[in-house]
Amino acid sequence: MCLGVPGQVVAIDDAKTARGVVDVGGVRRVANLACVLEGDDPQALVGAWVLIHVGFAMSRIDAEEAARTLDLIKQLGELDDAP
């Protein structure tokens, strides 16, 4: 219940209630997207990665920040490897 699952929005089911279909590891699930809308058009969310808790998307996954975090970890190794 507290752990979210990441998924990618594949379609908007009902724009009025911001209900969408999300692909979670190959399984399609209905999710409420009201908390992750940006602007008025839910359609803009198609393709976005979100984290879903109990059927509600609570955050979008920021690809740039994910890459930045991984980079930081990678740099640690390079520092250690440096002579």
Next chain:
Amino acid sequence: MKYVSEFRDPPAARRLVATIESLMSRRPKTLQGAPLKIMEVCGGHTHAIFKFGLETLLPETIELVHGPGCPVCVLPVGRVDDAISIATSEGVIFCTYGDALRVPGSRTSLAGAKAEGADVRTVYSPTDALALARANPSRRVVFFGLGFETTAPSTALTLLQAEREGVSNFFVFSNHVTIIPALRALLDAEDLQVDGFIGPGHVSMVIGVEPYHFIAEHYRRPFVVSGFEPLDVLQSIAMVVAQHVEGRAVVENQYSRLVSTQGNSAAQTAIHEVFKPRAHFEWRGLGSIAESGLELQPRFARFDAEQAFRVPALSVADPKACQCGEVLKGQLRPYECKVFGTACTPETPIGSCMVSSEGACAAYYSYGRLTSLRRASGLKVHP
């Protein structure tokens, strides 16, 4: 899976462990060998730490303390009794997340009540409960609202939808709790033995990182909001240790791919529209904490199960044998509880920390914390 496997890369995990070791060696001489206690506030982290065996990778001087951030584990006996009293009322369909089914009340659990004939159903989402209400207009459908700020917005949005649709047979029994008052109560406890915190990632996704600043400023403890994959947790531990050796205490955000400084404003708005803080809420093991629970706003009174049903609302003492409170404050490791693994097991839990897979005792039990367990002498452990 995207954003999962990248954060499970073993070579990167080894690099992080090496970084933690080298940071620990920079502690002042007087502290070398003394334990550095880091609390992971959230049960999700407890679960990840055990599942991936992270504790065994760390230097022995780093001790992870499992905090109160598992909403099922902190649900007090009295509230479970109330839930059972609602579930056994005439014509009720009682909907709960699966995690809460086996939490012991004073006589039985929701699972026990179900076995005795109550109509208790496991749902994945509050919207499933609302759908049941629509489908069963002659029944009263009650949703067991559980969780921190992570799940409170979902309950709130479901209530807003019920209001819009004019559904009259849907009710919420709110046991939602908030993390900040609980952390404050912990930090004010004289016996708290914690040097720094791994902060709850998914709660923070909703509330942001600002609300934690008092912990760094006033209580002088490092606080790092963390993700749930192995690299996330290890990197967060490295960040806490770095602050510790540099004598700093600030709030940092390791989980920036999901957590923004301000949090999710739509989710916060939904919480405030539907809920307000209760004067007091009781936590299993920790006692009553002011303004730590959420109840429905007067506008939603007609959906409030506590008003629609006559609940006993008794405060019931925790079982005597259970030492969940000491475990949650970091004074005791789960296996040090006298009934751990003998009278208290996941099949026959005495305390709720043994029920949820996010509870510290259940995590120790299920993942057989052999290294830690071996250190504890003379203990009988089931395989």
